[in-house]
Amino acid sequence: MTDLESSRRTTMPTELVADRDMLESFLPVLGAEVTDDEYIRDLDSGEILTTEDGERLTIDEIGYLKHGSVVPVEDDFSAIVSELSDRNIRQEE
Amino acid sequence: MEDIYSAFSAVADSLLSSRKEDDDSKYGPVARKEHEFNNLLEEQDFENYFISRLPAGRYATAKEIDGVKTLLIDTETIPKSVLMEHSGKFEQAFEQMGGIAIGNRSGIAPAVDSVDEVYKLNEGRIPTQLLSVFEDSLVLRSVERRKNLSRGTVYDWRGEISSNYSSSGHDPQVAQNLISLCSTGYFDEKDVFDQMYIELVQDGSHSIQEYKNIVGDYIKENPFAVFVKAQGMSGRDVYHMAKGKTEDIDRYPASPGFVEICGKGQETHPIIDDARDLLSENCDFDMTTRRNRTIDQKILRIITDPS
Numbered sequence: 540m541t542d543l544e545s546s547r548r549t550t551m552p553t554e555l556v557a558d559r560d561m562l563e564s565f566l567p568v569l570g571a572e573v574t575d576d577e578y579i580r581d582l583d584s585g586e587i588l589t590t591e592d593g594e595r596l597t598i599d600e601i602g603y604l605k606h607g608s609v610v611p612v613e614d615d616f617s618a619i620v621s622e623l624s625d626r627n628i629r630q631e632e
Numbered sequence: 633m634e635d636i637y638s639a640f641s642a643v644a645d646s647l648l649s650s651r652k653e654d655d656d657s658k659y660g661p662v663a664r665k666e667h668e669f670n671n672l673l674e675e676q677d678f679e680n681y682f683i684s685r686l687p688a689g690r691y692a693t694a695k696e697i698d699g700v701k702t703l704l705i706d707t708e709t710i711p712k713s714v715l716m717e718h719s720g721k722f723e724q725a726f727e728q729m730g731g732i733a734i735g736n737r738s739g740i741a742p743a744v745d746s747v748d749e750v751y752k753l754n755e756g757r758i759p760t761q762l763l764s765v766f767e768d769s770l771v772l773r774s775v776e777r778r779k780n781l782s783r784g785t786v787y788d789w790r791g792e793i794s795s796n797y798s799s800s801g802h803d804p805q806v807a808q809n810l811i812s813l814c815s816t817g818y819f820d821e822k823d824v825f826d827q828m829y830i831e832l833v834q835d836g837s838h839s840i841q842e843y844k845n846i847v848g849d850y851i852k853e854n855p856f857a858v859f860v861k862a863q864g865m866s867g868r869d870v871y872h873m874a875k876g877k878t879e880d881i882d883r884y885p886a887s888p889g890f891v892e893i894c895g896k897g898q899e900t901h902p903i904i905d906d907a908r909d910l911l912s913e914n915c916d917f918d919m920t921t922r923r924n925r926t927i928d929q930k931i932l933r934i935i936t937d938p939s
Binding site for chain 1: 718731741763793
């Protein structure tokens, strides 16, 4: 890592966190919204956003929203690590 | 019954720790108007953004949480038009961070990439079916070290890891053992399992597959460590568990030559002291104690093989 990259890293945000009950007011800044039945919908396409496996999750079932449009991840420690890790070990099990 | 008691205790600890976490944080500038909010966003560098309810009338507050400069933003209070003016800033943070942690899942994402060194050291040495638990365990340890996690949260997350492991037909207790062994550092470079690898494979005649089987037995049977729980365990219980392990450990291949009693959190320390007293009265082992004050950990080593 260069000095410039190193100094940039120290000033860049390291994490974005949202309380579950703030998603309704926050998600519009990312182009999404919470529907009446508590799923997340893309504001442009009108489609309900799903996990990588195509599963619909309500906001109570979500533990992480991954970048790449907005991709819900199940509210489970192993599911979040698996989704964020690039070690690809779980597919080999 | 002990499990139920532990679960209730963990929930109570979680509630108490949440209050403590709030009290330990330091407040900085507060924005109650649009221009103050703009100034906070534009003029200060924050490492974390936390979208959360704030006391009435506050748009945003700078706060230090777990040593990290954080901007807390109340998107319920900020007018939508003001919020949307800054959507680019949030989209940029969303992209840079790779996502948003919801609620108490904060800390997991930054930890995932931080465990590479220990993961890579052990990647080829641990039974394949345990690699996902091993990765989870290292991430959990990293989050615990960076954040002031409540015992209730740790209890819940450990349960999720072991539950996932058992969902594919495995024994959840094996996952619990591996989480505890990782947490104590036994898989770190130059620690127990690295030394064992050097003795058996690097300097010895064991194949890597034979070594993996041995490590698998160590994880499954947990022969050299007693992990003390603050509730439901007495000093006498710990003494009996440790004494039992001292009688068996030297039968294991590449035995570390000791049994350790490990306690995390101040509440476990008197239990360890009681066990030590009983061991001194009834056995003839050399014993040493070490502490890791940053995580309130105390470890009593009972030396079974002085060589």
